Amino acid sequence: MSTEKQIFLHIGAPLVGAGALQEALWHSGPVLAAHGVCYPLEGPHQHFAATMDLREMSWGGHRDPAWNGVWDRVAERVREWEGDRVVLSHELLGGATEAQARRAVESLGPGEVHIVFTARDLARQMAADWQEHVKHEHTVTFDQFVDDLVMKGIEAPEPFGEMFWGLHDPVRVLGAWGAAVPRGRVHVITAPRRERGGGGLWRRFAELAGIAPEWCDLAAVREQDPLGLAEAELVRRLNERLGTSLGGDYEPLVRRHVANTLLTGREGAEGHAEIVVPVRHHPWMRTRSREMVEGLEAAGYDVVGDLAELMPEFGGAVPAEPVDAPVLTGVAIEVIEALLRDLAKSRQRTQIAEINHELAQVREQLSRLSAAPAARSSVMRRAAGRLRGPGGGARG
Known part of the structure; x- marks a missing residue:
């Protein structure tokens, strides 16, 4: 050396x-x-x-x-x-x-x-490159993507x-x-x-x-x-519907969460149809x-x-046949279910954070009023009412 x-x-x-x-x-x-x-x-x-x-x-x-x-x-x-x-x-x-x-x-x-x-090898690279473009908001189909690269070379449509x-x-x-x-x-x-x-x-x-x-x-x-053909096609069609409406939220929501987390990690993803030239x-x-x-x-x-x-x-x-509606629907339903479960967990975390914030406020007020028993009793009654929420039921 x-x-x-x-x-x-x-x-x-x-x-x-x-x-x-x-x-x-x-x-x-x-x-x-x-x-x-x-x-x-x-x-x-x-x-x-x-x-x-x-x-x-x-x-x-x-x-x-x-x-x-x-x-x-x-x-x-x-x-x-x-x-x-x-x-x-x-x-x-x-x-x-x-x-x-x-x-x-x-x-x-x-x-x-x-x-x-x-x-x-170029065949695997074309499949990998197409799905990466799809995860960056592009809507070109795989067949068109490959056709252009083969027939037009570096002069294929930008980028x-x-x-x-x-x-x-x-x-x-x-x-x-x-x-x-x-x-x-x-x-x-x-x-x-x-x-x-x-x-x-x-x-x-x-x-x-x-x-x-x-x-x-x-x-x-x-x-x-990698994504399978159905998973990548779902993202591609989602891009067609979304356009640029998500702006900067596309990266965390669609690319990282939907594509790289939910679709690659879903049950049975290892058996998905491969993207083949x-x-x-x-x-x-x-x-x-x-x-x-x-x-x-x-x-x-x-x-x-x-x-x-x-x-x-x-x-x-x-090479797989074009993804048919039943297959695409099945993948979409799994993604929707996973998104709803994530949303429910997020709401629960938000509610817990709100309750903890209210409890912190109560503790702060009690510490200030520790020398005034009558005032402390009033604070406790107001806090209990807030934690019960509308209708008198306990929150949580």
Whole structure:
């Protein structure tokens, strides 16, 4: 191993273990630091702000002034680290231009910068990317989404073409980043086939970066479970009805609670119909994937895993028929039931909080009137009336 400080910069792809990897690094930060490994963030989401700053991007049509200068501050902590390794990760870094990639690498030195790209086959990535767009208020159907990506490539309607081919195609992404470092320092980690949870991908990354298994809690390394076809279609149709009416409430209510909690965690969700690329595109998908693998082999990048894992497998997955009304209704009823139960629990918590607030007021008044028995008796009678509520019945 080189005596020079090694800096592992993970640049994507989205939806291939990035979130789980970042969670593991953040929560294990102090332990990693004790072993000479720096995860150079001051807050759990600072890598996003740094990426927006480096790429000079807006997000959702908004450019936060607080992002300005964040990349340089993170890079400064990397330069100042006296240990032997640094790890930094954000899945949107892959979309950087060649000039931005060079600036990033130069800003992190002195040190031996390594570029890491985690990859999965295009068929699974298209399914994952579509449902992620659906969880961000989009209404495009899966068939239309795939048709556009296949036939129009990066020119597919915004933001789908640029977001997919500009971030998920390792040959394209590493063309920019590979120009900033020697080819031997570009690493492609392939995602193990048929794996749920991301543990295998994490172990490949950790071995590359020199992170011992005992330094991180692998039980916490888990990707967000995917939606099934019916679940994703329910969210898509909900988006059609909602439009932009929820504003900023969409993120916590629909994406995080309905999609990522209720729909992925509902009973029987593991047996849901998988989202599979339409059969008419299977030949194209195999050809395009073969070209991608050949491009990576020709580039001479270091491969952790097996490039054969980037070839799609369609043998055991049959594209589902369009979701029919009974199936969609069944999923919708389960979600409505869960939402009503959540609402009932919320109301109970509110009532308990109100009662506790009233009791606190009573205790405060009693403490002030402890020397006046007659006044204390009057306060007790008023408090008892409030707690009984309308009609004289006890509240609770």
